[in-house]
Amino acid sequence: MKLDIRYFAWLRERLGTGHETVETDAGTVAELIEELRGRDEGYAHAFSDTGAIRAAVDEDLVEFDADISRAREVAFFPPMTGG
C-alpha cells in the first residue's frame, strides 16, 4: 500500500526530508521502522534510538505496536517541547 510519512525536528534534518511517500506492507509502526532502518545507513542511524522517537498515525499519537494497515499518514518525531 501507499503511505505518506512525515518527519519533524531533528529527525527531519537528519533524514534531509520532511515528507515522502512509500510503498509498504508493514502492519505496525514498529514494522515500518524496521523497514526504514533497512534502507540505508542514514535511516538506520536516525532510527537507532527509538526511545527518543514518537509516532503518530493519521495525526493521533500512538505506541509503536499501533496498526497501520489502514493508515494514510504516519509521522515520526522527537519528544515534543512546546509550551
Place this chain on the structure above:
Amino acid sequence: MKLDIRYFAWLRERLGTGHETVETDAGTVAELIEELRGRDEGYAHAFSDTGAIRAAVDEDLVEFDADISRAREVAFFPPMTGG
C-alpha cells in the same frame, strides 16, 4: 492605658462604630474581649461567638493570648473574605 480599638465588617455594623479609644488595663486580647463583653448587651452579643472573630494588634494578626500591654491599636473583625 489608652488603647485604640477598631472594628470591621459585621462587627463594626453591630457595634455601630468602627473606632473608639478606651482606657484599659487588659494584658491580653482575651482580657480585652472580656472587658468589652462586660460593658453592655450589645458588646456581649457582638463578642458572643469568639470563634467567628479574629484580632490584630498594631496591624499584625494575632491569637487571643497575645500580649497587648504595649499595644497602640487592637482590631477585631470576622474571618477575612478577600480575593
Place this chain on the structure above:
Amino acid sequence: MDPVRVQEAPFDMGAELNAFATTVGGAGAVVSFSGITRDVASGDLQAMEIEHYAGMTEKALERIRAEAMARFGLTDAMILHRYGRLAPGDPIMMVATASRHRADAFAGAEFLMDYLKSRAPFWKKEVTRSGAEWVAARDEDEDALSRW
C-alpha cells in the same frame, strides 16, 4: 510600578499582565489569577462592597508577597486588590507571578491566593435586591493554607 497595590479605582487586567510581563527578565513562565465579581446563587447581585483595614492591608500583602518570592524562587510577583463598591463583572483583584519554570509560577500564584484569601484584611458584602449580606468565609479557604 509598585508590586503591591490596594486601590479603589478599577484596573485593566490585560494592561496589568502586560506591564508585569515586561519586567520579568529571564523568566519563561508568567501566571496570573484574576478574581471577578460574580453573581451569587440568587443571580441578582447588584454590587459588591469591599471593606478593608487600611494600614494593615498593604503590610499583610507585602509580607505574603515576600514569602512567596522566597519560597518559590520567583523572579517577580505582584498583588493588586480593589476596595469600595464594585459592579458585577468588575475585576476585584489580581496576582501575577514569574519564574524560570512553570511549576514555581503556578505554586507561587496559588500560595499568594490562599494567603490573601484568609490572611489579608478584606471583607466582602453582597448587595442584592433583597438586601445586603456579608460573605461568609469558606472552610475550604482556611483549609487551603494547610498544604503549604
Place this chain on the structure above:
Amino acid sequence: MDPVRVQEAPFDMGAELNAFATTVGGAGAVVSFSGITRDVASGDLQAMEIEHYAGMTEKALERIRAEAMARFGLTDAMILHRYGRLAPGDPIMMVATASRHRADAFAGAEFLMDYLKSRAPFWKKEVTRSGAEWVAARDEDEDALSRW
C-alpha cells in the same frame, strides 16, 4: 474568538486575557499562563524557532482543551500557540481558564500546560551565536502527566 489557535503572528497577552475574561459569564476565577522566549544558560539566545505538525496540532490542542473543560468543570478555556521564528522576550504561547472557584481554574491551567508540553506536536530550536540546537524534552515534563 476560536478557543484554540495556532499561529505564526505575534499576539498581545493582555488583550487576549481581557477578551477571554469578558466571555466567562458567571465565573469568578480566571487563571492565565504565558510562556515567554527566554535566554538559555549561555545568555546569547538570538531566536527561537518553533516547528509544528500542522493538522495534528489543532486537533491535539482541541482534545486537551475538551478534556480540561470536562475534568475541572471549567466555564471556559483557551489555548494559543505560536510557531515560526521568535525573538527573546516574545510570548510563545498562552492558556487561560475560567471557573467559579479558583482551585479548578488553577488545576485546569496546569493540566493544559502539562499535556500541551508533552502531547502537542511542537518542537523548539534555540538559535545562538554558536549555532542552533533542538531543545531536549525535560523528564519533569513527562513525569508531570502522572499526577492527573
